[in-house]
Amino acid sequence: MTDTLRVDIWRGTESGQFQLFAIPRREHQTVLDVVTEIQREHDATLSYRFACRVGMCGSCAMVVNGRPRWTCRTRVRDVVDDGEPLRLEPLRNFTVVKDLAVEMTQFFDKWKAAQGYFEPGAEPAADFAVVPPATAERQAADAGIECIGCGVCYSACDVVAWDKDYFGPAALNRAWTLVNDVRDQAQSARLDAVSGSEGCQACHTHMSCTTFCPKAIAPTYSIAGLKRAVLRRGLRGML
Amino acid sequence: MMRASHKQRGFVAAMLHRLSGIALAIFLPLHFLALATALNGASALDSFLSVTRQPMVQALEIGIVVALAIHLTLGLRVLAVEFFDFREKTLVPLSVCLAAVFAVGLVFVLNLG
Amino acid sequence: MTAVLFLAQRTTAFVLALAVAIHLGTILYATRGGLTAAEILGRTHGNAAFALFYGLFVLAVAIHAPIGLRNIMREWTSWHGRSLDVALLLFSLLLLVLGLRAVIAMYSA
Numbered sequence: 001m002t003d004t005l006r007v008d009i010w011r012g013t014e015s016g017q018f019q020l021f022a023i024p025r026r027e028h029q030t031v032l033d034v035v036t037e038i039q040r041e042h043d044a045t046l047s048y049r050f051a052c053r054v055g056m057c058g059s060c061a062m063v064v065n066g067r068p069r070w071t072c073r074t075r076v077r078d079v080v081d082d083g084e085p086l087r088l089e090p091l092r093n094f095t096v097v098k099d100l101a102v103e104m105t106q107f108f109d110k111w112k113a114a115q116g117y118f119e120p121g122a123e124p125a126a127d128f129a130v131v132p133p134a135t136a137e138r139q140a141a142d143a144g145i146e147c148i149g150c151g152v153c154y155s156a157c158d159v160v161a162w163d164k165d166y167f168g169p170a171a172l173n174r175a176w177t178l179v180n181d182v183r184d185q186a187q188s189a190r191l192d193a194v195s196g197s198e199g200c201q202a203c204h205t206h207m208s209c210t211t212f213c214p215k216a217i218a219p220t221y222s223i224a225g226l227k228r229a230v231l232r233r234g235l236r237g238m239l
Numbered sequence: 240m241m242r243a244s245h246k247q248r249g250f251v252a253a254m255l256h257r258l259s260g261i262a263l264a265i266f267l268p269l270h271f272l273a274l275a276t277a278l279n280g281a282s283a284l285d286s287f288l289s290v291t292r293q294p295m296v297q298a299l300e301i302g303i304v305v306a307l308a309i310h311l312t313l314g315l316r317v318l319a320v321e322f323f324d325f326r327e328k329t330l331v332p333l334s335v336c337l338a339a340v341f342a343v344g345l346v347f348v349l350n351l352g
Numbered sequence: 353m354t355a356v357l358f359l360a361q362r363t364t365a366f367v368l369a370l371a372v373a374i375h376l377g378t379i380l381y382a383t384r385g386g387l388t389a390a391e392i393l394g395r396t397h398g399n400a401a402f403a404l405f406y407g408l409f410v411l412a413v414a415i416h417a418p419i420g421l422r423n424i425m426r427e428w429t430s431w432h433g434r435s436l437d438v439a440l441l442l443f444s445l446l447l448l449v450l451g452l453r454a455v456i457a458m459y460s461a
Contacts, residue, residue: 065243066242066243067243068243156243158250158253159427162427162428163426163427195354195355196354197353197354201353201354201355201357201358202353202423204253204257204317204423205249205253205316205317205320205321206247206249206250206253207247207248207249207250207327208247208249208250210249211247211249212243218326220249220320221320221324221326224320224321224322224324225324227321227358228321228322228324230355230358231355231358231359231362234355234356234359257420257424260417260420260421260424261421261424263417264417264420264421267413267417267447267451268446268447268450270454271410271447271450271451271453271454272450272454274454274457274458275450275453275454275457276457277389277392277393277454277457277458277461278453278456278457278460278461280461281389281390281393281461282389283389284389284392284393284461285388285389285390288387288388288389304376304379307372307376308376311368311369311372311373311376314365314368314369315369318362318365318366318369321362322362343376343380346380347379347380347383350380350383350384350385351383351386
């Protein structure tokens with residue numbers, strides 16, 4: 001193993017340039033270790049995000065050698081060969097605030113626009129809902145419920161890159177978990193929300209979201225579920 | 240540097256599907272015009288068909304037949320995921336699609352010879 | 353795309369999956385040893401089943417192709433809105449008219 005790791009880091013906003021750093025190479029470094037060392041000991045003006053450091057919060061997501069991933073769970077030795085530089089960029093499809101930090105507001109606005117939130121209804125429930133975990137709906141919801149909103153899927157999605165209005169995989173995946181929540185009272189409004197031109201129909205099954213999701217969620221199949229749900233409702237309305 | 244997501248098989252499949260669709264959309268009006276030369280009798284269609292025996296045109300014909308096979312098989316893959324909750328876990332489904340396309344192309348080429 | 357366009361495109365996709373499979377199979381079978389107009393027209397002339405099958409094929413294509421192109425134009429170019437929809441409707445009519453004309457030509461030649 002060579003002694004030095006070269007690190008190319010994006011500096012600036014939408015416009016800017018890459019800045020090259022060189023730091024000691026250590027066997028068990030994660031990419032988060034690298035960025036932190038650079039910011040603390042080489043350039044205090046470098047901006048980046050992290051929080052938990054242990055793969056639970058998703059704050060540290062960025063593009064590492066072309067792939068969107070969590071830096072705290074990415075070991076340097078897994079992504080660079082000897083002598084190769086490490087290249088760090090902010091997540092794609094987000095507005096860049098500065099350097100490696102991006103603006104998450106639009107991401108969560110789309111979450112809301114897709115009705116990706118629980119609607120309890122006007123009347124409080126009389127008793128606890130009984131939802132057996134083995135039911136088909138609960139299993140479908142559970143398959144997508146672990147999303148922590150890290151933005152990796154949104155960064156990887158080509159349709160988001162081509163159509164700024166497209167809701168994207170995370171918002172639609174969340175909507176799907178709620179479509180399968182038998183307690184939710186806004187099913188019709190939610191299907192309306194996800195069936196416009198920025199909704200589930202725009203997904204072309206490239207499956208980049210599913211490939212890169214660090215929680216092994218498959219938004220592609222959630223979105224396919226939404227497509228079927230929208231069509232079923234449409235056909236019922238016609239007949 | 241090519242984006243990592245552009246090396247994924249889903250993206251490659253989607254691009255083959257999209258580009259073959261564009262090729263077919265351009266080809267079809269020409270195909271309809273060619274067939275309609277039969278309005279002027281069998282000999283009119285025949286003289287058009289003789290044009291299609293040139294090697295350049297035959298190469299394009301093979302291309303269009305392959306494009307049709309690509310668009311069909313990869314379209315079936317999309318319909319499987321969307322309507323039959325098909326979970327693609329390995330490279331096998333895509334490989335089957337491409338093998339079918341190859342077979343169709345091969346048969347067509349052999350027929351031309 | 354909207355839910356209606358999506359339904360139209362996926363429905364015609366199922367129809368075309370069948371029609372294209374039949375068409376490809378027929379073409380691969382019929383082009384053995386070369387193809388002449390007489391051979392083609394011999395099969396299609398006065399053949400009602402042929403006319404019905406290919407008439408429906410043309411209709412399905414005239415719906416399916418423009419919707420696909422609409423997605424491509426909206427995603428890959430800056431063309432969208434009413435003028436794009438009108439242009440694609442015209443393209444749909446073009447496919448329909450030329451296609452049915454070809455079917456009639458081969459049925460009646």
